[in-house]
Amino acid sequence: MAGTARLWSWTTFHREYFAGYPLAPPYTVLMVELTEGVRMLATLPTDIDPACLYCDQPMQFRAFELEPGASIPGFAPIS
Amino acid sequence: MAERHHPLRGAASIIGVGSTDYAALKVRSEAVPPLDLAAMAIDAALADADLARADIDALTTMGLPWDQLAVREGLRDLRVTVEYAAGGRWVVPALQHAVQSVAAGSADTVLLVLALSRLATYEDSAAPGTNTLFEAMHAMGGPAAHSALMARRYSHEFGDCSAALRQVARSNRANAALNPAAVFRQPMTDADYDGARLIAEPLRLFDYCMVNDGAVALIVTNTPAGPAGRAVAIGGLAASADQGAHYSAADFYHRPSQAAAAEMFAMAGLAPSDIDLIQIYDNYTPSVLFALDGFGFTPRGEAARFVEAGHITRDGSLPLNTSGGHTSEAYMQGMNLVAEAVRQLRGEAGERQISGAQTACYMCVTPMAGGCVLWT
Numbered sequence: 001m002a003g004t005a006r007l008w009s010w011t012t013f014h015r016e017y018f019a020g021y022p023l024a025p026p027y028t029v030l031m032v033e034l035t036e037g038v039r040m041l042a043t044l045p046t047d048i049d050p051a052c053l054y055c056d057q058p059m060q061f062r063a064f065e066l067e068p069g070a071s072i073p074g075f076a077p078i079s
Numbered sequence: 080m081a082e083r084h085h086p087l088r089g090a091a092s093i094i095g096v097g098s099t100d101y102a103a104l105k106v107r108s109e110a111v112p113p114l115d116l117a118a119m120a121i122d123a124a125l126a127d128a129d130l131a132r133a134d135i136d137a138l139t140t141m142g143l144p145w146d147q148l149a150v151r152e153g154l155r156d157l158r159v160t161v162e163y164a165a166g167g168r169w170v171v172p173a174l175q176h177a178v179q180s181v182a183a184g185s186a187d188t189v190l191l192v193l194a195l196s197r198l199a200t201y202e203d204s205a206a207p208g209t210n211t212l213f214e215a216m217h218a219m220g221g222p223a224a225h226s227a228l229m230a231r232r233y234s235h236e237f238g239d240c241s242a243a244l245r246q247v248a249r250s251n252r253a254n255a256a257l258n259p260a261a262v263f264r265q266p267m268t269d270a271d272y273d274g275a276r277l278i279a280e281p282l283r284l285f286d287y288c289m290v291n292d293g294a295v296a297l298i299v300t301n302t303p304a305g306p307a308g309r310a311v312a313i314g315g316l317a318a319s320a321d322q323g324a325h326y327s328a329a330d331f332y333h334r335p336s337q338a339a340a341a342e343m344f345a346m347a348g349l350a351p352s353d354i355d356l357i358q359i360y361d362n363y364t365p366s367v368l369f370a371l372d373g374f375g376f377t378p379r380g381e382a383a384r385f386v387e388a389g390h391i392t393r394d395g396s397l398p399l400n401t402s403g404g405h406t407s408e409a410y411m412q413g414m415n416l417v418a419e420a421v422r423q424l425r426g427e428a429g430e431r432q433i434s435g436a437q438t439a440c441y442m443c444v445t446p447m448a449g450g451c452v453l454w455t
């Protein structure tokens with residue numbers, strides 16, 4: 001897999017939805033379309049400001065360590 | 080080729096509507112049990128239709144156990160009973176079944192009831208819904224989050240829709256101000272809307288439906304012979320489910336909406352331009368745009384401009400959610416919107432009456448879309 005995608009859309013959560021989730025709001029969830037054509041949800045790594053996002057932006061896979069020992073799919077803009 | 084007349088076009092009518100006083104229930108300190116709420120709406124609908132409990136021979140519940148309700152209400156010798164989950168998407172299937180039941184002679188008089196209570200186990204509308212594991216690992220909070228994603232994408236493809244969402248919220252509120260039973264009636268300014276907290280950005284607080292206690296009852300029977308009187312006919316109705324990719328599809332609403340709309344309008348023998356007022360299941364304000372486009376009231380992508388031009392206000396060409404919708408009147412999951420359509424078509428909507436309304440359309444867009452056309 002290429003590990004690349006385009007950003008289809010995203011939403012930033014400003015309230016807590018799941019008690020005990022390691023990320024405190026605000027956090028941003030992405031819907032990306034992989035270069036291979038598959039759509040998937042991903043988390044925006046917290047060092048990236050969602051203000052820089054735009055639809056159809058080229059993205060690169062970057063695993064996001066939610067808590068020690070637990071990583072989830074993340075994508076970051078290709079700078 | 081001559082237009083084929085659908086055998087069930089206008090065959091069944093809504094002859095009774097009843098609902099609780101949502102505003103009064105909102106200020107009660109204690110929640111009311113759902114069966115008590117249902118009883119209030121049933122009493123009102125029976126009185127409205129001038130019927131007795133013994134006249135009811137079919138019962139459809141939404142979000143309520145039909146058997147407990149039947150015992151509680153003394154509804155006996157029921158020939159058809161159906162129990163749906165509560166949800167706007169079930170309103171049209173429930174009406175379809177009622178229409179078919181009376182047309183086929185399986186039942187004569189169908190009572191449909193929805194009740195929602197804080198005492199029942201239903202969720203905060205902004206809370207997680209039926210999440211998959213893949214949603215849960217990202218703390219993707221419920222259907223509103225998918226509406227937020229779709230709204231942002233809609234803006235990207237068709238132009239910024241944020242002003243249109245604000246217009247929907249404000250128009251609903253202005254309508255609710257004329258409805259004594261509405262929960263939220265205080266005026267809403269642009270600044271009020273813009274100043275409200277973000278939830279699933281780009282959606283703000285006033286883009287969300289409320290959570291409240293209440294109930295709605297409808298009574299459906301064969302369209303009476305002779306003058307319509309207060310009966311409101313069900314001209315056409317259709318649903319279309321596309322659960323393939325559910326909310327995560329690139330477009331969860333348009334294809335099922337188009338399919339349902341084509342069948343609904345063909346059954347009714349009408350086009351969107353024949354409709355005087357509309358009621359849209361506004362769980363979140365973007366659903367209004369998706370329904371306008373999906374059901375063909377606007378060309379694809381032009382719903383936001385249509386709303387911004389003021390067409391959906393009570394003085395506009397296509398008044399929307401004339402009782403305040405789910406964001407300002409009550410969140411009775413579509414049933415209060417159908418009740419409002421009936422009241423408008425009867426000319427019984429009081430201060431908020433849209434003069435001369437003869438046709439109305441209810442629409443709900445989710446991965447399962449549905450709509451119905453009502454006329455008088």
